[in-house]
Amino acid sequence: MSGTDLSRLCVHTITTKPLSIEEAAVAYNGEGISGITVWRDALAGRDIRATGRMLRDEGLEIVSLCRGGFFPHAASAGRAEAVEDNLRAIAEAAALGAPLLVLVCGAAAGLPLETSRKQILDGIAAIEPAARAAGVQLAIEPLHPMYADTRSAINTLAQANDMAEALNSPWVGVAVDVYHLWWDPMLEQEIMRCGRNGHLLAFHICDWRVPTRDLLLDRGLMGEGCIPVRQIREWVEAAGFKGFHEVEIFSTEYWAGNQQQFLQKIKQAYLHHS
Template identity: 75%
Template sequence: MSIQTVTDLSRLCVHTITTRPWDIDTAVQQYAQAGVKGITVWRDALTGRDIRATGQMIRGQGLEIVSLCRGGFFPHTTAIGRQKAIDDNLLAIEEAALLGAPLVVLVCGADPAQPLEESRRQIYEGIAAVLPQAKAAGVKLAIEPMHPVYADTRSAINTLAQANDMAAAFNSPWLGVAVDVYHVWWDPALQEQIIRCGSNGHLLAFHICDWRVPTRHLLYDRGIMGEGCIPIRQIREWVESTGFTGFHEVEIFSDEYWAQDQHAFLQRIRDAYLAHG
């Protein structure tokens, strides 16, 4: 049976980092005019702003705030460093509550000066330290497993199975996982692990883009959907088979696209989403 493409923009969300050259006022206005229905706000876009008023502005343009990016980066070789990370995550939860974002995405972090197992232990301890505040604020946390190439500094959680295991260990309705196709498309256990997190209510977010061939930069060369080798429709079908009805969030880091006209870039994202999402 063929996999159906998306037919409208009702579940399209764009991350502010995707159109990085725009300030948040411009991004909100342009997303709304383009028919985008959701927005995930990156914390840098809120610097120096009245966060509560910014949330009101976003909703006033008809956009749903999907999540705040990003918390995490818990591991550190010193207790002082780990406490700074916990404090920053508590601040991210407060910012999400002020903005009206129901979710904070966690890029969990890693410290190359210590074994991955130790970084994973510190991630668990960091989440344990902030989860009560997330619950009190009514803000969920989503562990985002990252591609193994980022295991040095960005995350010691590198498979969806690892993220699922950690979420299961807490067994909290306030903690789940974010599935980003860029990070997990290669995983031979992907379908099984998507079904696992979806069946227990832990699937909280779904991010899309594409993996270019060849990839010229492991961080800043993501592609628009349809430009690369990720089976986006197949993964979306697995995600939606679990009952997930959330947004499809376009998260693209690209020096190439950031250097181009952002209006044209946003139009390409819309077209690619309808053709390949």
């Protein structure tokens, strides 16, 4: 990305975690940011429909809602509750006016990964009719293998593509997050595969700091690490993706600082390193 075009820049509310969603809306609009992805915690205690109207009144396009998922459990009651929570998330996305729900699929440490993956497949199949009825797509987001213990048994884009193809629904696709997938030697091929199948629904960007001080809470701005963000963006666009580039950064360092200044850094990093 170069120049001054921010028309496809989206920021996740978790990226500016210290801001309330109302503060984030005003700040994003003030910086010329066009899109917002809302995390469910930001909606706590609020009228979700009214919040959606507020975001649109601030000139923001609501890109997606994060997050659903976490399907695997050793006990059937846990799996049933996960399905119920995902049905609630679909209803929240519809009320907000978000066209997409991102799924962090989960894993159960006491189960074989293959069992967790089967439970994820079954869980998504169980909620797909509600997503279709609500007009909300579901994006399977593969996570880095370091999270295979409890956060996700879907760890490569190939696995996510396999699952989306097995589910065979226009309401189910994948999310490509550079933080989780940059290391994969099959990444370009798998991006093209999900593009061909119409399954590429979301694109998340940040950077992998060297050295990384915390495997969850030390993501960097684009250009601060070793991820070839621009190259991956080019692959995503070559695969036909025309949606937003979503900045998703978990960082205790950045959360501790001035969020307005952070947004300005995000804009510059986006324009020069993505």
